[in-house]
Amino acid sequence: MTWLLAAGPGMQAWAQVRESLRPSQSDFLDLKRDAENALSKGDFEKALALAQRANRRMPDDLETYSLLVRAYLKMGKIDQAEKQAQWMLDIRTEHPLSLLRAADVREAIGQWDGAIALLNDAIGRVQTPREKAEILLHGASIQRKAGRLDSASRLTEEAHKLVPEEKQ
């Protein structure tokens, strides 16, 4: 039977169920934290593998998809990144994380204005000055790529006004 082949023997099925139902979420959170660390260290293959494991544990977790998108983009796998980003938009259309990752993909394929539009949407949905500043700086980066240097400068300035203590 197709599904038996897909799922393996019964004990394997039970193992999957048991893993997904483990009361402690610490290992799941560990997986995501380790993936984040791997991303920051430039070990994108490891980050992807960890994020994929986390995704199997909890297929509905948005942060895990965000990690997948970022890892795929770093590896230059735009199509896979787009697929995951589209899923994020599908399951949580208005969540800032979905908008930001979709913006990343648009940026990667050179759709500068489309990326800015999504950042514009996202900035109204985040809470803290730091989050807003990060989005503004992201926007500034895209404006620079688009050759709009004046806009990039103004966005950078606005970001620093939001978090003046971090101005370099």
Next chain:
Amino acid sequence: MLASGLALLMAMPASLPAANHREAPVTALDHKADITDFYAFVSYGADQAAGQTPQKVTLILCVDPLLEPANGPTYFPFDSSILYEIKIDNNHDGDEDVVFQFQFNTEQRLPGLWQSYAGIGTGAVAPQNSPAPVPPGTPIVPKRITAFEDAGLGLRQSYRVTMLKDRRATPIASPDGKPFYAVPANVGTRTMDYGSLFTAGTYKLSNGISVFAGTVDDPFWIDLGATFDTANFRTLGSGVPAVLTDAEDAGKQNYASDTVSGYAVNAIAIELPIEMLTSTGRVEPATSPEATIGTWGTTSRPRVTVRLGADGIMHEGAMRQVQRMGNPLFNELIIGTGSKDRFSMDRPRNDSQFSSFALDPLIARVVNALTGGVVSIPKTPRTDLLPLVTYAAPIAAPGTPPGPVADLLRLNTGVPATPPASMNRLGLIAGDAAGFPNGRRLGDDVVDIALRVVVGGVLVQGFNKFPNNKLGDGVNVNDAAYRAEFPYLANAPDGRDRRHLDPGEPGGGPVQ
């Protein structure tokens, strides 16, 4: 500062994509797109005789759960931005071959009124002491609503039905070109004659198709509170929670609270000649593999696409599926919470990814544990559940390709409808061949069937015994009587006089 920053971000060329063209985001929170139940069965009549060759199939999609009938002022219109679809797989590959789409249009005909509906008798006019500038005799309240054209029907919804088949879209319309109207909530007897609207809103077309959409009594029944209080079912005559006595099992009454009683739901129903649904275009005998179809319902909303079109705007017409439903209780009681969105939004043909949930359903282990082993459960893998997720006996005829694992409500269209008086709430497991899981009728007690099949494993040799074969929540019937003809649904509860039967009150069963 922020406003300034936003303004800077927005200082861009004029060809901005419409990034704000989106609707409610979260599947789990999207109440309007939430599918409550899906039904598919061979149509029957009040005078149905046993063994009659099936002619038509009725498909019903219910959405928008637990509508409190008194909850004005705008009540519960269908969402015009949702695409409601009923899908049929007739070649056993888990993909849709025939689709019926329903899309609604909303008119606000009384925009100055504070509520959606108003009416009384022949109408009410300003009395003699009416202050200026409204002179006596000026019409104030419209006459009682009895027809869709009446002025008091402030919120009026019409809908379009389209059939997709063989890559062609065919409108299903009334011969006179008049729109189909959706039956509104049952506000109360002063305001409207709900029954007349229900009758007028049941469209029987000359091509053998019938359609209906509207707010109706929720046809489902369940002790919902007990179910989700970690299977805290009530202790009835047997002295064991969730285990019925023979008398309770046979009773056509409720021994526990029907939590859904007195609530309404929005329903879409369509009745179709079987020839329109089978791959052969014929009514097939039950012994034919082509007789069995897979059915399910979906809700979808416009999608925001990551990639913009060449013209810098989103792809028009792209939709994202919000939810789907084939078998009852599958997503609710089988799929883990960390996978429910993925399940809701994926296609049935991809359901092998959820096999582990079905091969070893946790709900069975929970009941096994909670009863201290009194309810024993079968070993895994639970291949006895295959008929729910593949084309297999006893629903499908020998020789039917099993197809991929897919949560479809499978219906052998060749099995004659059971006369109403002979229908058994326990459907196929009680020998009523036209009942769930061979399709699903309104009166099939899917909660008790699921408890016995999924938890009790009564399809496994040695498990069809007490107490496994007496598992039940104690709610055996719906609180309102169904119709005996299309669309079979019962009238929505009256908003003014609705009643929910709670535990501890007459008809509501015990608190414990």
